[in-house]
Amino acid sequence: MTAMKWFYSFLKKHNWRMALGLVMVTVISILAIVKPIVSGSIVDDVITAGNYDLLPKLIALLVIITILRGVLRYWSQVIFETSSQDVLYSMRDTVYRKLLQEDFNFYNKKRTGDLLSRQTGDMDAIRHFIAFVIYQVYENVFLFFFALIMIFTVSWKLALCMCAVLPFALFVTLSQTKEGRPRFQRIREQFSSLNTFVQENVSGNRVVKAFSKEDYEIGKFNKENDGYRDAELAAAEIWTKYVPQFEFLSNMLTVILMLVGSIMVIKGSMTLGNYVTINGYLWMLMNPLRQIGWRINDIQRFTTSVEKIYATYSEEPKVKHPAKPIPCRKLQGDVEFKNVSYSADDEDIIHNVSFKVKSGQTVGILGSTGSGKSTIMNLLCRFYDVTDGEVLVDGRNVKDLDLYNLRQNIGMAMQDIFLFSDTVEGNIAYSRPDCPFEAVQKAAVMADADSFIREMPDGYDTIVGERGVGLSGGQKQRISLARALLKEPSILILDDTTSAVDMETESYIQQQLNNIDHACTIFIVAYRISSIKDSDLILVLNDGKIVEQGRHDELIKNNGYYATVFRHQYGEFEKYVDEISQNNIGGEKYGTK
Ligand SMILES: Nc1ncnc2c1ncn2[C@@H]1O[C@H](COP(=O)(O)OP(=O)(O)OP(=O)(O)O)[C@@H](O)[C@H]1O
Ligand SMILES: [Mg+2]
Structure with a gap:
């Protein structure tokens, strides 16, 4: 057409x-x-x-x-x-x-x-x-x-x-x-470019201020502004001529x-x-x-x-609805990755990843930055389609499942948190706007967000600024977690969701996750060993590949990357405790007595 x-x-x-x-x-x-x-x-x-x-x-x-x-x-x-x-x-x-x-x-x-x-x-x-x-x-x-x-x-x-x-x-x-x-085409392009510039600068104005780059940005804006004016003048030249x-x-x-x-x-x-x-x-x-x-x-x-x-x-999405989708109103949450690879722009991002978890189990994913943790979660949600291999949920290829149904069954607290300029309640109840307030509060309690929300000026009716302005990093994470929990999903994905909360809060949240009253497979992507060490399966990723997988004890015995990270995070502390208990010095000072 x-x-x-x-x-x-x-x-x-x-x-x-x-x-x-x-x-x-x-x-x-x-x-x-x-x-x-x-x-x-x-x-x-x-x-x-x-x-x-x-x-x-x-x-x-x-x-x-x-x-x-x-x-x-x-x-x-x-x-x-x-x-x-x-x-x-x-x-x-x-x-x-x-x-x-x-x-x-x-x-x-x-x-x-x-x-x-x-x-x-x-x-x-x-x-x-x-x-x-x-x-x-x-x-x-x-x-x-x-x-x-x-x-x-x-x-x-x-x-x-x-x-x-x-x-x-x-x-x-x-x-x-x-x-x-061609002159009118240029006007439309310059108009878009000017719009993009203003939109990016308004959203990113905190970065501009933090780096005192106002003059630099004004210079860039003037270029865009000149470009648009010149394009309009070039078009005006046409009618002044004709x-x-x-x-x-x-x-x-x-x-x-x-x-x-x-x-x-x-x-x-x-x-x-x-x-x-x-x-x-x-x-x-x-x-x-x-x-x-x-x-x-x-x-x-x-x-x-x-x-x-x-x-x-007319740009067609690469991730397509299947022609004859398998309806899946409620999924169990069994997940299997079978030799999954994913590449984008000729770059291998995920390479031959395989693992299997049963409904109700918890999977911890650890790996250095850029190792492909979020990408694996994105493949599970079909935000991208695998280049090779299969992602199976309840034994069925996600490509054959109804796309919306699949995502309805997944609750995801994304790494890059986005909150709408709406009330706190509106943000949490995004997936179920008609649900009773008690359900919203229950999800907030589980995410340890209830107490700080109630301390806010209008409680749950407090309007959150664009992208969650006015909230701390940890508060945004907890609202995002409550939003995912309220969905009562069969698969819950927490991508770096507790990185900005203190250890005590994290431990509370983990207890709450253990108490979820429906079958739910949980994926926890984290850098902290404390966030994933109790998982039924821990995947250690490096450069898009699974380099180790197993339970905490097995991986410690394995003495690989996981054990090294564990020692980095716990080693010094344990050495400290050992020293204190062996020499019995400073016990009172360090509160070990
Ligand atoms: N859509 C994409 N197109 C091209 N490359 C991508 C895309 N998404 C991710 N990548 C690349 O894939 C690699 C893995 O990214 P990913 O976001 O999965 O890492 P991660 O393990 O979640 O990292 P982090 O711990 O920093 O969140 C990175 O090198 C990234 O640059
Ligand atoms: Mg990530």
Whole structure:
């Protein structure tokens, strides 16, 4: 499908309304054509021939025509405006739904500012096209050719002389279209770029301040601002160049009428009334010519915007819904990775990972930064699809399960926490907005968040700033954990979720996780041995591979990476305790007695 066909699929739902609007515009145009005839008749029949009785009738006709045109103009405007809003509404809705379906790969590559521009500035160019440009172009083309036909009926010789400007008008139109297209594309790109810059700087303004980079950012902003202004000026150059040419051509029509028309009246081959009538038609020829430049401008803005929106819309997510999904309302939570590999941009990120856990078990994942821990969790949720191997949940490949059902069964507290600007309760109850407050509070208690939430100014009704501004790192983690717990998932993923809470809180949370009253497989990604040492299975990752796996005791015996990390985290302390107990010194000081 092309961008224009896609656009038309929205517009065609309003075909009848648009057609009615255009019929009204046709009537308005025909009524406009009557006016010069009446003026000509006043000159020839009333003033010249002395038929004075005709005057009141002609004036009454003019008044009726004026009122009728006003009423029709009002209703046609209402029709085009409402149609444009309806088209825009469904187009925005369709694009937004598609954006929600897009996968992580899409969002990793797209700039937020670009996506915002598609839904705002570009949509507005489409609204303007439907509400204004379509009927303006139609009316002008209609008036131009109708007026030309009318002039032909009055004097074909004069009409032919006037037609001489048409090839020039066509040539200028084509030149402007050709020259304008790349400039309008540049405007849309610069607009997106400016939007992206402002959006990133507003979200990241704390970093800017922390590094005192205001001047640097202002410099960068000025570049973006200059870029957008230059793009607009380059487009403006087009109409400053071409609009005068159209103006010149339209004025040539007056010159032709005055020159040829006057000679014809003097020679007696045309009446003065006919001259007045043709003079009355002149604006119908001049106006469209004058406006061609502007309308081409509008049409190019519109086509560029439709193409940009469609390009975003037509990107298909790599992670797809299966054609015949296996429904899985409630999963048990058995998880198996079978020789799973994942690579992105020709880089191996996960390599031949295999492990198996049963419903209700806890899996701890440890590994150096960048070793692929989060990626494994992302593969389980199907945020990315494996390049090789299989991820099985309850013995079924996740690619065959209904995607939404699968994710409904997984509660994930992500490493990169995102809280919405909503109340604390709204954030926790994100997955179950209609659940009773008691359930929200229970989840908060389990995540050890209840006490600090109740101390907040409005308790659970406290509004959290954008991305959780106003909360400490540990508080955000606990709200994110409560949000995942409230889902009562079959699989719970805690990706670095307790890294910012103190050991005592972490230990409390672990006890609560042990007390979850439904079967739930828990994945804990952590750097601290204390967070994972009681797990049924511990996976140690390095460079995308599992280098060790087993229970805590087995891994300590193994004396590999896990044991080294354990000694780093516990070794010094145990040495300390050993020293104290052997020498029995400083017992009181260190509180061991
Ligand atoms: N979408 C992606 N495209 C390309 N590379 C990626 C993508 N996601 C992750 N990576 C790369 O894969 C590697 C593993 O990333 P991952 O986020 O899984 O690490 P991690 O073990 O969770 O690290 P950390 O402990 O710092 O959170 C990193 O080198 C990262 O740069
Ligand atoms: Mg990670």
